[in-house]
Amino acid sequence: MRDVEVGDRLPALVKVVTTEQLVRYAGAANDYARIHYDHAHARERGFPGVIVHGLLKAAFLGQLVTEWCGPDAWVRRFSVQYRRNDFPAQPITCHGRVTATAADSVELELWTEDPERQVTTKGTATVVFGPSA
Amino acid sequence: MRVSEAIPTLTVDAATLEHVVRWSAAIDDYTPIHFDPEAAAARGMAGPVVNGPWKAALLATMLESWLDGRGTLARLDCRYRRPDLVGAALTFGGTVTAVTAATGHDVVECDVWVAGADGDKTVTGTATVHLRPASTDEETLATERLKAAVRLGQEAGRFTYEVTAGDIARFRAAVGDPGPDTVAPLTFFAALDPVERRDMLLDAEVLDEIPFAKTGGGNAFNEVEYERPIRAGDVITVVTSYTEVYERDGGSGRLLFRVRTNDLLDAAGDLVARTRMGHVMAYDLKRRVKA
The missing domain is CATH 3.10.129.10 (Hotdog Thioesterase)
Incomplete structure (x- = not known):
């Protein structure tokens, strides 16, 4: 069991998304909603341009957690809520904080921030130390 | 309905002797402190006092008019904290404290109260309301x-x-x-x-x-x-x-x-x-x- 305390912050992870990355993610996740790659469609819907998949932001938060906890731990629970949109070329900063510790697990609070430091995604995770089934 | 939503208040400008006498007759309870000043004085009251269950009944009326047919009142518990004198202005109110889903309806828990002329709570209580799902007419989305x-x-x-x-x-x-x-x-x-x-x-x-x-x-x-x-x-x-x-x-x-x-x-x-x-x-x- 590693030395983790309530209040510990995870090293921040910064992602700058390109439209190409959105298309790659659409293919990898089999999510072809047009709002994520069709500029004209996004404008029609009232956005300045295509928007980042919520689940891609969730994937960034997942990467934040798994890089922090390392290969000797696994994530049992993970949840995210989407609060605001993010856009290509605008840095998305992923943050995490330890909110509770137990004998072999920790609870994390997770969030993404846009360049104006507005929270665009909120989440939680339960990390279990030790081997998974 | 959301937690902390206020239930629209019901006010009675003055609880009259007629209210009390009609109530006494309706429930066949002729305890004299509710209409006889001397009997009330003998019990140390400044005048006839309003029946507690009448106040509870008005809390039920407040809840029913808030529901407006959207659900039913399943439970109402009241504690009579202080007497109200006949003639007092009364305010009936409440707040939603919890909303949980059940089979076929939502269960809405509420705190309810009656405030006397000086604003003090003379009755406090809790209520449970069963709220029907949103109507399925053409204006709704979750059809x-x-x-x-x-x-x-x-x-x-x-x-x-x-x-x-x-x-x-x-x-x-x-x-x-x-x-x-x-x-x-x-x-x-x-x-x-x-x-x-x-x-x-x-x-x-x-x-x-x-x-x-x-x-x-x-x-x-x-x-x-x-x-x-x-x-x-x-x-x-x-x-x-x-x-x-x-x-x-x-x-x-x-x-x-x-x-x-x-x-x-x-x-x-x-x-x-x-x-x-x-x-x-x-x-x-x-x-x-x-x-």
């Missing part, structure tokens, strides 16, 4: 037709997907997550969702017929609980069920939520993970776009 289309509460469909190291590598490359290709990253469940993949579009036709202007929409939330990580070589059968279809007001219009769960089973039939996928669509109910 019975939509619920039937997604087979709400039943299995909606099952699809089997093989997870290859190549699938994982492609997903990791797209995210920019340089982990091993043998273990799927945390959110890989998204790639195994029959609705995102458009392998299953049970509600497309019903949604397409919604006659209001769409003002937004997208995923609202995603949750996953793993029994073990998904690994390369897994053959995963995804069993999808819609668990909730509901609507409420939001900043961008009337919001229609559809929540589905996926059980991800391995080839042996063991549960690997369970996900909850919440999707929201916003509509402007004042802007009709179709007949």
Whole structure:
């Protein structure tokens, strides 16, 4: 069991998304909603341009957690809520904080921030130390 | 109805002797302190006092007029803290303290109170209200037709997907997550969702017929609980069920939520993970776009 305390912050992870990355993610996740790659469609819907998949932001938060906890731990629970949109070329900063510790697990609070430091995604995770089934 | 929502107050400018006498007659209780000044004085009261159960009855009236036919009052408990004199101005009020879903209705818990002329609470209590689901007339979004289309509460469909190291590598490359290709990253469940993949579009036709202007929409939330990580070589059968279809007001219009769960089973039939996928669509109910 590693030395983790309530209040510990995870090293921040910064992602700058390109439209190409959105298309790659659409293919990898089999999510072809047009709002994520069709500029004209996004404008029609009232956005300045295509928007980042919520689940891609969730994937960034997942990467934040798994890089922090390392290969000797696994994530049992993970949840995210989407609060605001993010856009290509605008840095998305992923943050995490330890909110509770137990004998072999920790609870994390997770969030993404846009360049104006507005929270665009909120989440939680339960990390279990030790081997998974 | 939301937690901390205030119930519209009911006021009685003056509780009259006629109120009290009618009540006494209705329930056949002629205890004289409610209408006889001398009997009241003998008990140390400054004058006749209002019946406690009459105040409780008016709390029930307040709750019924708030519900306006949308539900029923299931329980009302009152404590009579202080007497109110006949002639006093009374205010009846309450607040929602909890809302939970039950089969066929929502259970709404409330705190209720009666305030006397000086504002002090002379009665405090709690109430339980059973609220019927939103009506299914044409103005609403979460219609019975939509619920039937997604087979709400039943299995909606099952699809089997093989997870290859190549699938994982492609997903990791797209995210920019340089982990091993043998273990799927945390959110890989998204790639195994029959609705995102458009392998299953049970509600497309019903949604397409919604006659209001769409003002937004997208995923609202995603949750996953793993029994073990998904690994390369897994053959995963995804069993999808819609668990909730509901609507409420939001900043961008009337919001229609559809929540589905996926059980991800391995080839042996063991549960690997369970996900909850919440999707929201916003509509402007004042802007009709179709007949």
